Amino acid sequence: MIGQILNFGLPSPIDVQIVGFDAAHNREFANQLLQSLRAVPGAVDLHIQQSADYPQFNVDVDRGKAQLVGLHRTGGCKQLAHLAIGSFQTAPSFWTDPKSGTQYQVVAQTPQFRLQNLNDLTIPP
Numbered sequence: 001m002i003g004q005i006l007n008f009g010l011p012s013p014i015d016v017q018i019v020g021f022d023a024a025h026n027r028e029f030a031n032q033l034l035q036s037l038r039a040v041p042g043a044v045d046l047h048i049q050q051s052a053d054y055p056q057f058n059v060d061v062d063r064g065k066a067q068l069v070g071l072h073r074t075g076g077c078k079q080l081a082h083l084a085i086g087s088f089q090t091a092p093s094f095w096t097d098p099k100s101g102t103q104y105q106v107v108a109q110t111p112q113f114r115l116q117n118l119n120d121l122t123i124p125p
Contacts, residue, residue: 016033016037018030018033023052027052030048031048034046034047034048092105093105093106093107094106
């Protein structure tokens with residue numbers, strides 16, 4: 001019956017989302033659910049979309065020094081995000097061509113070859 005109703009019998013993706021405050025427990029539950037879903041006849045290409053093992057680093061901001069250069073906690077975090085991933089996700093900007101009126105998206109990002117290690121994120125004296 002589901003094969004006839006869901007997308008008129010054509011294959012359709014089913015998205016299952018797990019939400020909670022404990023990321024480790026959520027991941028464990030997702031793995032268990034994935035194993036259970038693999039037993040469902042006709043279910044193919046099952047996978048967990050969101051990776052949980054991306055590299056990360058923690059940043060300790062000295063509030064006093066940050067204020068000396070005009071940054072506060074959220075501003076410093078946004079600046080780091082702009083350096084690493086660009087401004088597209090955090091602060092989208094647009095430029096309008098004065099002649100045609102066409103809007104173009106402007107993205108600022110540090111070139112990857114300039115970010116080889118954490119010290120590359122420091123501000124030179």
